[in-house]
Amino acid sequence: MIEVKDLYKKFGKNEVLKGIDLTIDRDGIFSVLGPNGSGKTTLIKCILGMVLPDSGQISIDGKPLKNNFKYRNEIDYLPQIANFPGNLKVSELIDMIKDLRDSKATKDEELIDLFKLQPFLNKKLANLSGGTKQKVNLVLTFMFDSPLIILDEPTNGLDPISHLRLKNLINAEKEKGKTILITSHILSFVEEVSDEIVFLLEGKIYFKGTIAELKTKTEQPDFEHAIASILSSSYA
Template sequence: MIQVESLYKKFGKNKVLEGLDLHIQNGGIFAILGPNGSGKTTLIKAILGMVLPNKGKISVLGDSIKNKWKYRQEIEYLPQIANFPGNLKVKELITMIKDLRNKPSEESHLITLFGLEPFLDKKLANLSGGTKQKVNIVLTFMFNSPIIILDEPTNGLDPQAVIHLKELIQKEKQKGKTILVTSHIMQFVEEVADNIVYLLEGKIYFKGSIAELMKMTDQVDFEHAIATIANTKTNA
């Protein structure tokens, strides 16, 4: 479904991705983990075509994405920082994205689920960070696309909203979708993810299930297992 072959990307002198290979098959939830600055967001943005790689090839649904844009119709993306044009109302933003995507959408139950009705007529600039993130989630989940990419989806959410989000993710998984998630909250990752992709120094250091990861690192606790990878690499 998503194929990344020897991807290189540097920003100025800062080499972020150094020959990254990643193959993601159909269906399932993949957590992309790694220390700060390991290139998680760069990888995601490269898949979305927002960051242009220096070298390497990315294919989505079997086709190379180079100079293409229509494939983004098949991807829903939740950006890390929910920045929206401030002078738009929530309602207008939703209508606009629907108009731009030109696809059937079902936003009403999501709006109810996250309790956004009272905010529909408010301008986005006046919303709190958490509410903005909820709007962000509604925009991401209201379409029916085979690939969903979530960059730090739990940012700023209250516990109840996190529970709803987890349910949503599971529901989408059951529809056979491919979901990529990044998060710094290991508990969240442990609960939702089927597979872990661990990025370190611009490459994939580990790819497999949580059970495999714990076996490899000799840890019983997921959070410690992740921390162990980071340590072994820096000590070596």
């Protein structure tokens, strides 16, 4: 369970988050949406502790994040850009992350199989293509069994088959009763997987609820138009 209270953050003069209140207290897939610069990534990074908020509180499972790093054991995070130390081999990277998390219950082999990464295991990360790196990135994220999964643009650079496999993977994790937080630009993907969406606009939560509720609220027949109407009304 994630609880965000009154969260403010600015970078220099640029106020990115202006009082976010968000509670996610059930399992399922939540998509964080919003135009560029609306604060999606900042919000997620705040939850991960990578960005330190100016004010406000975040707690996960009732424990506040401040001066705490162990809670990240309970989170699987997929960063937006996958870039790894180039001199490590894929297998070494996987071993290293396992080593860092002191976690044994992993499904790395299964995932490697799924994304057909065996031929790359002994290659250096510097020599991999962007898509392959993203696959490695996915393996690193999904190989642990944490109750909270955060995916930042998970579909970047993936081929259609991998895309499909990713969707299955996400759904499978959801079946296990996990909470999954996604940011994505690809609305069809969001529509397909999300249970609820959180729409950020100019550093505030503009909307939180199911896609159906959004459609009702904006009186639009489909998701894409619903989003478009939010944007056009806010910028009008």
